[in-house]
Amino acid sequence: MTADVKSWVRFVRWPAESKIREECRARRRLCLLVVEHGAPPPERIGLYEDWVRPPIVPEDLQARVSQLEARVVLNEKPVLDPAGILFFRDSSVTLSMLQCEILSPLISRYSQVVYRDELQKILEQCGASASSNAIDLHVLRLRRRLQPLGLTLRNVWGRGFTIEPD
Template sequence: MRFLLVEDNAELGDAVVAWLSMEGHAVDHALTLAEAHDWLAVAEYDLMLLDVMLPDGDGRSFLRETRTAERLPVIVLTARSQVADRVDTLDLGADDYLTKPFDFAELEARCRAVLRRRGTPAPVVIPLGSALFDPSSGTLTQDGESQRLRNRELRLLEVFARNKGQILSKSHLLDRLFSQDAEVTENAIEVYVGRLRRRLQQAGVQIETVRGVGYRMTAP
């Protein structure tokens, strides 16, 4: 998944980015509303985490703007714990809110819940040849033996598994796995694809290279 975090507290923002990145998600971090506008203009996100009090404006006004422009799911991060504040936030169109300070595991759980409600497919066991892939547990099971995937291997395999038969460009895969400011090249995708090929070899699953375009997963 790819997230946009709008949070002016650099320390908190870095911690959130680090946590979600460890879970294999791509996160872009905007410190101001102006930066958030810039990110939204150039990238596609699965969910936005939005602070309320920002240096250049009120996050609630920004929430109202985004609600008229697109259906991007939004979780508001706020230090305000009064019931009236929470009700106002939800009435403006937020999908959920989280009061600071919060636990990172709870944040990720709320992200999953919002995406389920918004119609993003919930993780289910996906058959891949003779293997079974479970995105929720991050495991690939074959012949009764399970192997746990590393975070970015997991996210990459989920992208392929949900788009079997489709050609996916390297740039698209980079966009799903890494934030915009991550210093990575398309070679990183080649490395992860190589790892997945070795894991899937016995299952009869192939990740084909489509020269000059990208990759395509085929499975019986």
Template structure:
């Protein structure tokens, strides 16, 4: 799961990035519409959190752009503009959820989780390979009824691999999903995460395996 935060308040943006990485997945932040459009053209995001008042325009205009994306990310408008007409403008413009500032963190992430459940259920939210199941709506992996306690980055790797089961996923695509723009990526970091994920799948008796395609990437399939 990858999140893009479009917010020009530096302190709030930094807090949001940390909180979303803890609660949801990899998060990147930008401070204007132009930077957001550049990020969206460079990487795929499942959730975009955007303010209304940005230095180069109204965040609602970004929602119009997102309608052309396939698949379109879920969208959350997070703004101090909480007049009923402002809310209607954003929702009619394409926002999936609207939260006014100031907000309570517990409510923010409850609403985000509900939004993502709707988003992924609309896209068929349960994937399975062998006895390994992945619940996209709740971002959880299971072997039978046992939930696998996977760290954030291993969970992100598994998610992209199981979404493209039996197809090779390029290293570059995995790195783009797992690491943020500001992360310093060591040359063997991805291999280390994949190795640990393989070990965990074996330990839990999963009949799905990750195969290395040397110099290209990885593929997940059933044994």
């Protein structure tokens, strides 16, 4: 076990330290439950936790920890998967392929400005209308799709758009 693993993930004996597990859940802290000999594993596992039974090979432990750390990204930054599903925090929404094309640069430069002419080029490459009104219509539709996730597509006057948490 390395020092960086200890700083990110809390190791909790299950079920003996179930109260510590609840504290980790409330604080959204990464938690690896070490299931004690003979105890059943927890019935439900949250986004920020996983479980193992000892003894565990160091490589397997590191793989579990890496998976936990990767899950944290879902709370910090939206993730757009190749199937057209946008994940953010504990929610997801399915998008059209054109919406994915438009949203891709906004997510890759999260909280930074994406200029209107970039979106115009994307629309042209997709064979869609690239007029100013068309861009505004696509942005309006995207705003509606992103709202349930807690994301806002903001207009940066005279320049372009940025995507940010509410």
